[in-house]
Amino acid sequence: MSRPIESMLIPTDDSEGALAGAKHGIALASRTDADVHVLSVVQVQDSLADSGDIAFAPLEENAEEAVEAIAKLARSYDEELDITTAIRRGTPFQSIREYANRREIDVIAMGTKGRTGLDRFLLGSVTENVLRTARTPVLAVPPNAGVSTIDDMTFERLLLPTDGSDGAAIATEWGIALAACLESMAHTLYSVDTTRLTGTQESGEILDALERRGEEAVERVRERARDDGVSVSGSIATGSPANAILTYATDHDVDLIVMGTHGQTGIGQWFLGSVTENVVRQADTPVFCVPVSANSP
CATH class of the missing domain: 3.40.50.620 (HUPs)
Incomplete structure (x- = not known):
């Protein structure tokens, strides 16, 4: 049987919404034998653009912790998964799209609500922009998808x-x-x-x-x-x-x-x-x- 998915990108901002997307992404990657890429984007604000690396150090430490948490979750579920972690600076949806294009990612898995998601009828702005501009399929996962562990996902x-x-x-x-x-x-x-x-x-x-x-x-x-x-x-x-x-x-x-x-x-x-x-x-x-x-x- 051919593999419809060979690589899966899981963006994370350390939110509950991102975790829901990550769990489903890990489950689908495991079942399709896909490589997993975990990405966190440090959003660059104009006011900090010229501040140097020191200004971004705390944010990048948080981003590193976020990707490692998802990578650890993936390894604990399936130790045979090939996992790559990455940190980028930039506008989140653009960085996600560019990473997917450059690495020839097959599918992006992400929650429909990020840190700014306030209501079930409002998509997180990052997810919405990725859906509007990505050239690859996006697995959009609502926070109330109904399961708490990866083992329960079917x-x-x-x-x-x-x-x-x-x-x-x-x-x-x-x-x-x-x-x-x-x-x-x-x-x-x-x-x-x-x-x-x-x-x-x-x-x-x-x-x-x-x-x-x-x-x-x-x-x-x-x-x-x-x-x-x-x-x-x-x-x-x-x-x-x-x-x-x-x-x-x-x-x-x-x-x-x-x-x-x-x-x-x-x-x-x-x-x-x-x-x-x-x-x-x-x-x-x-x-x-x-x-x-x-x-x-």
């Missing part, structure tokens, strides 16, 4: 939402590759968005067309999964796509949602698809976000 049920777009197709490739590697059951879901239909005869015709499109999109996922020997169940839902995805994930005890960061409305690297953004903001389940620029697994 990837038995994966949800692969689809809207028939190119972005969804790329995410499907990743989802199926992960399901094959992890020997997981895969679910695919298409939601017919009825929120703008008015109930007229014309709306009924539009609904019929959307349902046919959904069935075709789900069947394409099934066909792709069969090629890799992955079992997939398919469903058609109605209503808001984000709500349908969140409800399905809860009702079916999904362990991981795999979806593209840009759907039908994505128009550039600085715009998350609105469905993905709402799912990441509200999910209690980790979301594996795949940008349209990601390489095939």
Whole structure:
């Protein structure tokens, strides 16, 4: 079986949110036999830019302690993991993205809430900027993901939402590759968005067309999964796509949602698809976000 993930980057700011992301990142890296990179970024403020190394020494000591804590956690879980630690100065999301690009990292795993996360509907600013600009998949982990130890984490049920777009197709490739590697059951879901239909005869015709499109999109996922020997169940839902995805994930005890960061409305690297953004903001389940620029697994 090929390895869909060969390297995993785990950024940390020593927050509870970062720890949640690290635990899931370590678990997934162990199960896919991936190398682990742990990175902490010392944010450089303009007022300290010319202060010399002395001004950064305490901050870098804290960063070193943060990365070593995650590295120790990873080694205690799987002593065979190949672990690299690094400290960088700069703007956190830019440093994370640049490190991932230069080291050809396959996946970035991070919590959705950092030190500034205040509310379940607010993404941490670093995570949001990484999601908007990264060229590699990001495993976004909410702080209330439901497990306290790495041993308790499972990837038995994966949800692969689809809207028939190119972005969804790329995410499907990743989802199926992960399901094959992890020997997981895969679910695919298409939601017919009825929120703008008015109930007229014309709306009924539009609904019929959307349902046919959904069935075709789900069947394409099934066909792709069969090629890799992955079992997939398919469903058609109605209503808001984000709500349908969140409800399905809860009702079916999904362990991981795999979806593209840009759907039908994505128009550039600085715009998350609105469905993905709402799912990441509200999910209690980790979301594996795949940008349209990601390489095939």
